[in-house]
Amino acid sequence: MTAYTPDALIADDIEAYLAQHQNKSLLRFITCGSVDDGKSTLIGRLLFDSRTIFEDQLASLEADSRRVGTQGQEIDFALLVDGLAAEREQGITIDVAYRFFSTERRKFIVADTPGHEQYTRNMVTGASTADLAVILIDARKGVLTQTRRHSYLAHLVGIRHIVLAVNKMDLVGYDRATFDAIVADYREFAAKIGIGEFTAIPLSGFRGDNVAGASENTPWYAGPSLIEHLESVEVDAARDAAGSFRMPVQWVNRPDLDFRGFAGLIAGGVVRPGDRVRVLPSGKVTSVARIVTLEGDLPQAVAGQSVTLTLADEVDCSRGDVIAAADAPPEVADQFEATIVWMADEELLPGRAYWLKLGTQTVSATVQAPKYQINVNTLEQLAAKTLELNAIGVATIATDRRIGFEPYEASKTLGGFILIDKLTNATVAAGMLNFALRRSQNVHWQATDVTRETRIALKNQQPAVLWFTGLSGAGKSTIANLVEKKLARMNRHTFLLDGDNVRHGLNKDLGFTDADRVENIRRVGEVARLMTDAGLIVITAFISPFRAEREMVRAMMAPGEFVEIHIDTPLAEAEARDVKGLYAKARAGALKNFTGIDSPYEPPEAPEIRIDTTAMTAEEAAELIVARLVP
Known part of the structure; x- marks a missing residue:
């Protein structure tokens, strides 16, 4: 028998303890509900009851509680979670606060999500990675709008484990009838949105009732405490492992010329060397040669593992592609x-x-x-x-x-x-x-025998889109018309798309809201792209106020074929011209969503050509543009 010194015994105990905690499963969950339902207080109580708070933290918490002075309570557990100054001042949760704690049976990451409707987007962020949602209800208020909203969102993002935590039971005298009525009300709503099962627990985050253990104040409740339920609920990771193999490729691992692997996190299923796989979206089929990790090759890998796969054949595969089981691909x-x-x-x-x-x-x-x-x-x-x-x-x-x-x-x-x-x-x-x-x-792209290159060769010119943009009254249509006339004299094949003209036919169904302006430019861009495929030089004259849509059209074209021309005229100058009387109507409130008045114009940041109409005439501007296009 081996003799152990006391130090060795302590070392073995520490090693066994660390091994035990390292192998514990992890549950991610969120707390959500309406404002003042006690989410932050409940999480603080969970941290306290699981002995995750150090002595110095507890002393600081007691001092903060005395300074805040909330209703005379000794410890305000919400202060453990409400980290932002604005949260402590207003007594609400604004950002998503993540906290880690553990018990003897499991590790936990909890996200305290905001209850106010204004911060619903933050709640969605916290819910996106959660396995379980603790939905709090103030026993005095019952099911509220935010209760329904957060339940719907939790179900929408795929959370299948729901805990209905009826909080502040101490403030209703631990009344069973109140609890039962709230559960019945919630069950009716939950059934409508597809939540078939949930676990309802009466508790008090402030007093600790049914948080870490059974409460004497609710003898009529025979279910688990909150921590007991969190320790025992099944995590959905097993479902991912049971599915078909999928691995999105994060990067191509090419440390030298002899090795080419595809690294990523396995999203589902199991993979082994020799398995047939399909690379998507190309659809190429090959097989797995090796499963490579820093610790050496593996005989198999499962969902949740990060690995590098080498393939038996040289196939085109890059970041963003998905490697999947060949016989059951996405x-x-x-x-x-x-x-x-x-x-x-x-x-x-x-x-x-x-x-x-x-x-x-x-x-x-x-x-x-x-x-x-x-x-x-x-x-x-x-x-x-x-x-x-x-x-x-x-x-x-x-x-x-x-x-x-x-x-x-x-x-x-x-x-x-x-x-x-x-x-x-x-x-x-x-x-x-x-x-x-x-x-x-x-719908598939139909191949034609007469190609784009053939049409370009027949016209003996390089197609392009000359995209004129600027305020109403800047002179876009005037200059664009002069440019087309000059190109026609040079035997260039052109077509002018003018903003007013296309609204008589192609875009007659569109108004001037921001959304309609976006659709207006999208349609014009698609037409311009088809015309460049025909080998034409396309000239467009549109206000096109948003950079995003101008960049969208640029992305439709072949590299170098989109020429952005900013007809740069100050608003005061454009308004002084006001040939159509539009600015006067807009100023009078008779014309809504008018660019430069009550709708924004985003000038180009780096146009290919900029025309200052206060420094040159329309004729001079047209000469400059044609000289740039046809040197």
Whole structure:
């Protein structure tokens, strides 16, 4: 028998303790509900009861509690979580606060999400990675609007474990009838949105009733305490491991010329060397040669592991592609129905191009006008032309190329996305793909025998789009007309698309709202692209007030074929000309959404050509443009 010294015994105990805690499962959960339901207090109590607070933190907490002086209580547990100064001053949660704690059976990461409707977008952020939602209800108030909103959002983002925490039971005398009435009311609503099961617990975050253990104040309740339930609930990771293999490629690992692997986090299923796999969206089929990690090659890898795969064949595969089981691959499409939670102060502009980030894929995408907006209180489907801050709607999304995906209910990784503003890089929305639209599978690009190159050669010219932009009255149409006349004299094949002219036919159904302006430019851009395919020099004269849409049209064209021409005229000068009398009407309030008055104009930051109409005549401007185009 081996003799151990006391130091060795202590070392072995520490090693065993660390091993025990390292192998514990992890549960991510959120607390949500209405303002003042006691979310932060409950989390503080969880941290306190799980002995996660150090002595110096406890002393600081007691001092802060005395300084805040909330209702004479000795310890204000909410101060453990409300870290922002604005939160402590107002007594509300604004940002998402993440806290870690553990018990003997499990580790936890809890997100305290805001209760105020204004910060719903922050709640969605916290819920996006959670396995469970603790929805708090103030026993004195019952089911409120935010209770319904947060329940709907939690279910929408795929949280399948719901705890209904009826808090502040001490303030209603631990009355069972009050608890039962709230549970019945919530059950009726939950059934309507698809929540079939939930666990209801009567508790008091302030007093600690039914938080860490059974409370003597609720002898009529025989269920688990909150911590007991959190320790025992099954996490959904097993479901991911049981599915078909999927791995979005994060990067191509090429340390030298002899090694080429594809690194990523496995989103679902199991993979082994020799398995047949398909690379999407190309559809190329090959097999796995090796599963490489820093610790050496693996005989298999499962969902949740980060690995590098080497393939048996040289196939085209790069970041954003998806490597999947060959016999059960995800779908590939470029048009989808999606549920969108709008998170930006600026409303959705249908037709505007945003970056769509799905897994490791980033593509350009446009959102059509919503099919409907969802009233989370009544679950009505309301007509909507756009989505405003915190609105939830269903809309069609089109991407500029086909991507591998799965419906969100099957895979959060391949079904959940965010939309990013191309100019500001701000995240403006989160969404869930519901299904691919059938037309995306049925519509294919028809190859023709007469190619773009053939048409260009026949016209003996290089096609281009001369995109004139500027305020109303700047002189765009005048200068564009002169440019076309000069090019015609040089035997160039041209076509002029003027802003007023296209509104008589192609865009006669559009008004002058921001959304209609975006769609106006999108249609013109598509027409201009077709005309360049015919080998024409296309001249356009549009206010086109938004940079995002001008960049969208630039992206449609071949490199170097889009020439942005800023007809730079000061507003005062353009208004002084006012040939059509439009500025006068706008100033009088008779003409709404007029650029420069009550609708913004975003001037180009780096146009190919800038024309200062205060320094040259229209004829001189046209000469300069033609000289740049045909040197």
